[in-house]
Amino acid sequence: MFKKIKRIKNVAVYSDFDWDASVRESGGRISEFKGINIIYGRNYSGKTTLSRIFRSLETGFISDKYISPKFEFELSAGGVVNQDQIPLKQHKVRVFNEDFVRENLKFISNADESIKSFAILGEDNNRLEEEIKLKEEALGSEEDGVGKLGVEKEKKLALGVARKNAQDAQDSLDSKISDKANNKNTGIKHNKIYGEATYNAPKLLKDVETVLDDGFECVSDDESLNLEALLKEEVKAEIDRFYFFEPSFDKLSSRAKDLVEKKISVTQPLIELLEDNLLEDWVRKGRALHEHKRDDCGFCGGALPSGLWSKLDLHFNKESEELRISISSLLFDLQNEIKRAADVPKIDVSSFYASFRVEVLSAEVELNSTLNNYRKSLEKLGAALDARLADIFHPKVYFDVEDYSEVVVAIGEDLNGVVSKSNEFTKTLATEKNKAQKCLRLRDVFRFVMDINLGGEKAKIIALNTCSDDAEREWRESKLEVDVLVRELDKLKAQLKDESKGADRVNVYLNDFFGHKALSLKSEEVETGYKFEVVRNGVKAHHLSEGECSLIAFCYFMAKLHDVETKGHKPVIYIDDPISSLDSNHIFFIFGLINSEIVRSGEFGQLFVSTHNLDFLKYLKRLIPKDVSGKAEERRYFIIETSGDVSSIKLMPGYLKSYVTEFNYLFHQIFKCANAGDAPAESEHDCYYNYGNNARKFLEAFLYYKYPNADEKDSTKLERFFGDDSRSSLLTERIHNEYSHLAGVFERSISPVDVPEMKRSAQFILNKMKEKDADQYSAFMESIGNPVVTF
Incomplete structure (x- = not known):
């Protein structure tokens, strides 16, 4: 609840109030609000202004007549609330003051107006209330984390966490996919090799489906190099077929065999x-x-x-020479064949597309190797012929030499096959480039899928979504239970809500507490609901007295504490001077109503009651609430004092708190005047300005009890009291007449107060009291805390 009002600034008479500087006990310790707080202050001291500050916590509004109003409450649970944080959310505040009366009981200022209606929870159906109580306990509180609301809150929080985890995982994967598709540096969209200027995340997802298909084969690194080279290809000129020599090895070998083995005579x-x-x-x-x-x-x-x-x-002879000539001729033919094998034209690999170059180069290497072997075989034939030529008359054994002719022919055919494919490739280059781009792109996508472990990511998301679905199902089930219970509660409360019962409760207070059988509230149903009207003996009442208006207003407030917005919430209740224009009996009944309906019921969080009436203050000291342990709660008593046009809150003096009589208060004011300095501080000025009235009222009461005759105009009482000290009697009488009555001497109201005269008069009165009855004087001094006497 409220610990203290730390400060009030620019709010009517509270120009710059500081709690810690003002509200201190005799030992200097700062005092605080308690469960019950009684505030006394004379009229116009600032009680209603203080109630307006409290009411702003309820309504969220403070008068726009105040210029830059500021205030700050310190809460018992910690933290502060100021004018920028109204209305107060965490506590219900209910204030009775003239603003409450003006807003809710407009009939007081305008007889044609009605009273604002309100609904209360009917008290005639214990079964429904018990059922409601049980269901409310089952419903619990979301804030306290108990009951079905607590369970639903827990489930909802778990759902939020599960959803966030699932969404974070999905967002992370989506971010990776989007980045791979669109990143300016590494994204597929901006890679010119792929030629996909419109590539995006949805297209990447389609490619992902492709690479995850069982039939997909990713191109190797070597293949990717060839494909990249292909993409750089321009259309090439048609390549002519290779025309190799036709190998004659078979014929030459046959001739060599004949000549090497030939016999001559x-x-x-x-x-x-x-x-x-x-x-x-x-x-x-x-x-x-x-x-x-x-x-x-x-x-x-x-x-x-x-x-x-x-x-x-x-x-x-001729035969040997002819053989010699034949061998020489064959050797010449062999040399020509060797030359033909050596003169095979070079292959221009650059004339082929990159995709065929490996094949061409491989064939070329094989061809060169084969031609080299072919030449070696020819040379072997030549060597056999040279050997016979050197020994022309002796036949030689011929050893077969390997023939590479077919290999040479096959390689030539293979090369021409590549030539055909290369020339044919020219016609389909654009299509092949597209295929190459797709293969390379899918290769990139495949590697991306492997790098981020897409399968694992998807499995994780599926698992998290399953958790989220389970959490949502559990939350919905819990929420359904709450909704069902709330509907049941609303249904039960609807059976209890009855605006007509608000008027009935007001009538209970009027009749039972104040005995007004004739005066009552009547509820009348209208289009917008209900309205209340004051009736006397069943007929709409007019010309209500001020006292009757006060009673109805306060009974209305007390009944409204049972409305559906307040009951059960233990509100902070502030009651400002509820006994205006009431006699002593009614004052006691007001106290009885507060005591029985608020204090003894315990249906409040904190209670504030302010008053200017000492009789009412006397009753308020009997308010003794008990906490749950049965121990009486501590109360606090405060007084609002005014110095000039500035008010402040202070702890109530002991005599006022303990004795609750104006007699003690007036004695204290005279004592303060007698002990004030000759040049009084601003805080002491009011004791001089009020001294005439205070001294007159005190002496009238004091002298009546000392000299109890029935003649109120007996002027000899003052002389008898002062005895031979006629000077004191004359001075005191003069101050009474001149400073407590301004009629006929208006100039006195605009003239400065004669401080020394008042101070001497106060000292005369105290000295004479001490002289006449030391015991009584000592009791008075004790009632005001035995302050130090300085005169």
Whole structure:
């Protein structure tokens, strides 16, 4: 509840009130509000203004007549509430003051107006109330976390967490997908290789479905390089077919075999030459240089023998020479074949598209290797022929040599096949590029799927969504239980709500507490609901007295504490001076109503009652509420004091709190005047301004009890009291007449107060009381706390 009003500023008479500086006990400790708080203040001291500050916590509005009003309440549970935080949300506040009366009981100022109606919970159906109580306990409180509302709150919080977890996981995956599709640096959309300027997240999801299909095969790294190269390709010129020589190895080999193995006969061979191939070769070559050319030897110069040429003709016969010529011819053909194999045109790999270059290069390498082997086989044939040529008269064994002709032809055909494919590829280049882009894009998507573990991400999201669905189902079931219970409660409360019962309760208070049998409220149903009217003996009442208006207004307020918005909430209740224009009996009944309906019932959180009436204050001291342990709660008594035009709240003096008589109060005011300084502080001015009235009233009561005759105008009482001290008597009488009555001497109201005269008069009165009756004087001093006397 409320601990204190820390400060009030710019609110009528509270210009700059500071609680901690003003509300202190005798030891200096700062006092605080308690469960019951009684506030005393004279008329116009600021009681209603204080009630308006409290009522702003209820209505959320404070008068616009105040300029920049500021106030701050400190709460017992911690924290503060100021003018910017009204109305108060955490506590119900109900205030009775003239503003409440003006707003709710307009008939007081206008007889044609009615009274605002309200609905209360009927008290005639204990069964319904008990059922409502049980259901409310089952419903519980969301704030306290108990009952079905507490369970629903817990389920709702769990649902929020589950939904957030599922949404966060989905958002994370969506972010990755969106980033992969659209990122300016790494997104597929901005990768020129893929040619997908309109690519987006939905297209990426379709590609994801493709790569997750069982039949999908991702291209390898090497393949991706070829595809990237393909995308760089421009349309190439048509490639001519390769025209290789037709290998003649088979024919050449057959001829070589015949010549190497051929047998020839010699007519009259020269043994030396047959046995010496070098010599025979030397002779054969020398014969060509000498026959028919010279008669002597070109080597030694000796004469050539006669018959030499005939002898040699018999050795080098026609058959051997023809064989020699045939071998030489074949050797020439072999050289031509070797040259043909060496002169195969180079392959221009750059004329092929990148996708065919590996195949072309591979064929080229194989071709070169095969042609090299082919030449070696030809050379082997040549070597066999050279060996026979060197030994022309002796046949040789022929060893078969491997023939590479078919391989050469096959490679040529393969190369021309690649040429055909390359030329054909030109026609489908655009289509192939599209295929390459798709393959590369899907390869990128596949790697993305693997990198983020898409399967695991989806499985996680499915699991989280399942948890979310389960949490939502549990929450809906819990909410359904709450809704059913709330509907049942509303139905039960609807059976109890009855605006006519509001008027009945007001009548109970009027009749039972105040005995007004004739005066009552009548409820009348209208289009907008109900209205209340005051009736006397069944007829609409007019010309109500001020006292009757006050009674009806307060009974209305007390009944309204049972309305459907207040009952059961233990509100903070502030009652401002409810006994205006009431006699002593009614004052007691007002107290009785507060005591029985509020205090003893315990249906309040904190109670504030302010009054200017000392009789009512006397009754209020009997308000003793008890807490749940049965221990009487502590009360606090406060007084509102005015100095000039500024008011402040202080702790009530002991004599006023303990004795509750104006007699003690007046004595205290005289004592304060007698002990004030010659140049009084501003806080002491009011004791001088009010001294005339205070002293007159005190002496009238004091002298009546001391000299109890029936003559109120007996002027000898003052003289008898002061005795021989006529000076004190005359001074006191003068101050009474001049400062407590302004009629006929208006100038006195605008003249400065004569402080020394008043101070001397107050001292005369106190000294004479002490002299006449020391025991009574001592009792008075004790009632005001035995302050120090300074005169």
